[in-house]
Amino acid sequence: MSISKNPEGEVASATDVRRNVSETILISIVIAVGVNLLTSADISTYRGAFLVIFSVSAIVYGIFVIAKRAVPRVNKIYKILGTLIISDKTDKIVIIPRYRFTSDLADSMEGLFLENGAYKALWNRSEIIDVNTYETQAEFNSLPARNKFIIEAIEYYALSSLSSHLSGYFESTTAKQSISSEKIVNLSRSDIPTVLLTNRFLELFTRPMEEREAFQERNTENKVMVQITKVSHGTEDGTIVSARSSDGAIFEHFELILPKNTFITRNLNNSIDIKNKKFLINIRSVFEGWHTVTGGHFDKLYLGEDFREIKCYQCSLEISVKFPFFTLMRSSGWEYLYWIESWIKKVDDDVNFQKFQERIGWEQSLTNVIVTKNLNILRKKAEEKLAGAIDAPPQDD
Template sequence: MNDKNFNYMNNFLDNKKKILELIVVSIFLGIGVSLISSSIFEYIKGENKILIYSILGLLLILICLIYLIRNLFGKRKFEKEIDGFFILNRTQKNITNIDNYDYSSKIFEYLQSAIAEDEEIKKDWLNTNFGDITEERIKILPYIQEISEYYFLEALSTHLSSFFNNTKFKKTKLKSYKRNDIPQILASNRFLDLFSKPMEERALFKNSNQDNFIIKFTRDSAEGKIISNYKRGAMFQYFDLKLPAESKIVRKKNSTILISNRRFEISITTNVSGVNTYIPIEYKGLYLGLKNLHDPAYITNFSIKITFNRSSFFKSSSWEYYQWLDSFLDEFEKNASEKYYFKSKIDWDRIYPIIKTLQNKHDKIR
């Protein structure tokens, strides 16, 4: 089921409530029907009356069970595709920093920080023959895919920290998964490994007095901790995923991460396959002010699949520990979706005629 709205948790709980109500109603309805049918069959004479009772009763029970099971377990799986985009800047050997579009501006920032600190990434990126489509796909796009996955993980980390930083949640029911707790993911994502590595292990943070850090205070610590720091272009981001204590985080395959708990599991596949997306020429030229209007724009696809456990239907307490799911996915779509950006963030269809009119007036004055 591919839903447009991110109300998976609320919809699941609503379905659960409706089905419980349906079961109660069915019981009383069944008793009533049984009494009526018994009265009717009292008029039926014959030696096979008991057999007729049994067969009809079993058929009715079977039909009701099939209907209830279908409603109970039929709406457990949900899928959502979120497509972001980025524009290569072949002249500057970079990606375009798009203001007010969180996904693009963040991966631009991450790339600059990685190039400033990691010589291997810098050499590999800058030695790419921009304009050679084959070489771009082989060397550039895999980097963007890793950066995009890091973008997702960092967004999730930030959202969870904010969500659970509330006294209504018991610390005993939560666990903080740090970089060393997810070795599979850490080993396969160079940007997560680089940016979350302790500052004392990184040369640019050792040999500079420049400090531009942010300290966060939480209910767990009175002293606070440095969650981000920037020095000479390098970036440090403290990484942790605060989740219900029984949660597990694993790498399923190269581009898929699976987070599972007692209520549901969510898999996230990040894919930059080299598929282009159409970005209006007028947007590139008039809105972004780009000179090379033929620089390619690529799709970054985030494929999200959610499956609620069958046993979760019978659990009535502690659902508040899992309700970050809807709020995070809603927030992530607003920050990453190309469709949301053009339709809601900048309202391109409305502002384009205005920009075009102003451009024409400017050209006439000149």
């Protein structure tokens, strides 16, 4: 017989299922009665008029209850927890191999500081402190420079990821067959609200290369430049969508391809709203300076770092998704919204540190290390015991 690891969870789940089934049966009966009365009522009589009102009320009530149960399932807040490690020796973000989130943030920091020495000086003079929250712009502005740089770097990761994901989604062959170009809009750097450009990473990296000293020809002669150009219908159209120099300078062609009549705003708590009459997405990058742990010996065995020379911090991306009731009732137009779920999944794959450790099989690897270590200890003891027995003087008869 097997015993459930979480019996309370199983009981709660069974109770929820039973309650949902009971509610579904009850709602079905109410709607069926309402429809039956509505079709048989004679509105020419007082009694018939009363039955019409009663039946319509029953049908509306049933639909309302169904909607009330459906909305919380699709309207969600995703809190994706990540981990950030900063070296005390270098004052830089430690890149965790195969954990893309840290490499993206480290590259962004390096690219920003390369082109603006004043920002690097701010980072060097500042310290990370733990804060409870920053719900207003004034509270955000009062944060230490390091906290703000990290918050902006996380936000830039989210926006850059969204930009590339939207382009890939709406410009795919499958999407082009079902999506009308008249129902989407392409927002470039010049179209996005200036409040987004308060993000120093976004403002610098999306600025045209001809306006930046790091990408002038006289400064690139001895550098290796990697450029990615846009491909449309199988051919390159010449637009440079990304460029990197060997010393760390970054250029990103920023665009957001969104359903028409979508607006982007920044809120007082420094989060970003992407709003359309069909949906509302809120993106908030969170870094409060709280320390975290990475698990047994992760720093030593996987990173080759001394835990006394690094600091581990928790960070997160909070993504809220809301759909108005009328959107849920629509049977068409969902092809303009499927990108939301796939983008959140991509962010979760990149940022979620627990998922990352599961993906690389860290617990299994740690178990193998422990077993191997103990086997070596036992082997060494056995060898020492055998050597002692060989070296021991012979016993007299």
